Amino acid sequence: MATGMKAAVKQPEDVNGSGGDDVPFDPSMWRDYFITYTAPLSQARTEEWMRARAETLTGEVRRTMLDVAGDANDDSSAAAMLVDTLERLGLDGHFRQEIGAAMGRLCREVASDRDDLHTVALRFRLLRQHGLRVSADVFDKFREGSGDFSPSLRNDSRGLLSLYNAAHTATPNEASLNYAIAFARRHLEAMKDELTPPMAKQVSRALDIPLPRFPRRHETMNYLAEYEKEDEHNSMLLELARLDFDLARSLHLKELKTLSMWWRELYDSVKLSYARDRLVESYLWICGVFHEEDYSRARIMFAKFFGLLSLMDDTYDVHATLDECFKLNEAIQRWDESAVSILPKYLRVFYIKLLNNFNELEDSLEPHEKYRISYTRNAFKLSSEYYLREAKWSNENYAPSFAEQLEVSSMSSYPLLAPAMLMGVGDDGVATAEAFEWAAAVPDMISASGEVARFLNDIASHVVRKSKKDVPSTVECYMAEHGGGGEGAVAAVAALAERAWRTINRAFLEMDPSLLPAARLIVNLTKMLEVIYLGGGDVYTFGDGLKGLISSLFLKPAIVYTQ
Known part of the structure; x- marks a missing residue:
């Protein structure tokens, strides 16, 4: 990177100039x-049609799907999964209020004893990624008396992947999450060649870069193709x-x-x-x-x-x-x-x-x-x-x-x-005077x-x-x-x-x-x-x-x- 990053170089050469010991970099491969x-016209409808269709679908999603996120009578795990789907599909910006209500609910409610590893880990990761505190003790129920995770989890690819991603929201001195990362990684590595898409691709991607550290636009690009292959995917959400x-x-x-x-x-x-x-x-x-x-x-x-x-x-x-x-x-x-x-x-x-x-x-x-x-x-x-x-x-x-x-x-x-x-950044509560003072400090x-x-x-x-x-x-x-x-x-x-x-x-x-x-x-x-x-x-x-x-x-x- 520029901006102070020491650029690795391939072969130094002499270049005419004041400094004398230059290292020219490869030229741009994009130039003009x-x-x-x-863009080929055959690949898309008009932008006006796309925007009108997206607006219609946004309203439909809000009316037919997002009631789940705020309905206290429904299983909170459904709310967590919907929030995760919206974020990974890059749609959360359209539903900030609804997602905020869902996260508030997840923060207030106590996880059920019936929740599996995937559900507990997903809730944990979402809360932390939204700046909400939750203790790593929620994973204790999956441990045996020795402190090791239960052997029954070793073949739970979905649960292990969720645990692995969740544990990468760890703060300093959370030793229990160190072990969670090591445990999940070891077993995901062992099974990755036997997994089928889309789980295989998601595991491979996470082992390279855990989801909490993976750029969101890049995740959306990948998840658009993977979500379609999920048995319970929603076609309206996918189109939007x-x-x-x-x-x-x-x-x-x-x-x-x-x-x-x-x-x-x-x-x-x-x-x-x-x-x-x-x-x-x-x-x-x-x-x-x-x-x-x-x-x-x-x-x-x-x-x-x-x-x-x-x-x-x-x-x-x-x-x-x-x-x-x-x-x-x-x-x-x-x-x-x-x-x-x-x-x-x-x-x-x-x-x-x-x-x-x-x-x-x-x-x-x-x-x-x-x-x-x-x-x-x-x-x-x-x-x-x-x-x-x-x-x-x-x-x-x-x-x-x-x-x-x-x-x-x-x-x-x-x-x-x-x-x-x-x-x-526009006037949306992000680039405030306080934010500039915070950044400058x-x-x-x-x-x-x-x-x-x-x-x-x-x-x-x-x-x-x-x-x-x-x-x-x-x-x-x-x-x-x-x-x-x-x-x-x-x-x-x-x-x-x-x-x-x-x-x-x-x-x-x-x-x-x-x-x-x-x-x-x-x-x-x-x-x-x-x-x-x-x-x-x-x-x-x-x-x-x-x-x-x-x-x-x-x-x-x-x-x-x-x-």
Whole structure:
């Protein structure tokens, strides 16, 4: 990733330029693709028809299905399963009030002794993912006197999968959930080759990335096909979910066209050929944070901030001399066109473009929202300060301690994205003034998100060689302080990433309810890291690794119409 992530590289080459020791990245595999792309007309009805049909179905679902969620006379397990289905199909945004009522009911009611493992685990996961406390003691009834889970559960694939996913909402020091994860994983691994779809695919996906850490848009893409194969699926709900997915996808394509034109003009004019050309990949990342149609402005504004920060990041990381780094940081701290004169010639166009784009971002905000740009500008300035500190370490061949490295590199990556993420969000109780103050203070949740980013990135860059200018990673610092080989250090850093996830889980449960909507976006941002760095890879820097996922999310409709 850009924004402070140390990009793994393939083969360093000499490139003419001021820095001299550049590492050019693979060119974009998309370039102008989404500028010229036109969806085949035969694959969809008109957008007007789709919206009218979706509105009709939404009303039908509300009238015929959602009474179950609020009816105290019905089994609460039915309410939990309906909420889970709506969320996994990506429809929860249409039924927030009904889902809120259902979750309140699940929180108030005591689970029945008759509930099986799947039901108990599903209720547990949903409550925690909605910021509601529930004790891990609910799983005690499935244990024997020795504390081990009952042997009768070993062949319960549905129950084990639910337990595995639920246990990944653990907070620090919940040892019983550690055991639950190990127990469920061991038996799911043993049976996965014998399972049939859709359970086989769901288990395989969860073993890679547990459901609470899997991006929701990606889950919807998979679950649309899997839900249809469930014996008790509802055809009306399935049709609505497919329409909703395609309507959002159509808007995403329009945004990709707009952003691709903006980026191509910016990237080609600044002529920083050493920087990663990853507009489409970054947009995919951003759709993992908020994919809904209501967040269109937020996506576009965040993507522009992301792209500008990416150019600055790669300038510090792989190209600029230390003297140039100092000058760039001075100009950014001054934030005034007059500062352009102190910059080397190759950075002057970038600097002017940076200031102009921030002015345009501010113009995109309503008068009562314009205060937000100061938080975003301050985040950009702070990023520059952290990048400069890393550049100084690199130039001086300084080997930081593990604690020093983590303090700087975790802040230079993710935490400073939070204000930019909130910048374009509308007036829906998410991007409040309190939310910006919370984000700017970098609370535990946001700092832990930065740690997840740092640790997963450093594991990836340990496998694939880095730029020569990079300072030692957390993996290398760990090896220097604790001895041993790289394999042990990678395992230790992976354990620290798990600890950071649990800090995020705890912070979410302790959050002021008014800040939960903003905090949920931070969680979504962190989830995308699991996809980008899955298996120790870095599919953002090496963009070909995301080709299939980008094609599936943006180019393949959920419904193929034959009429």
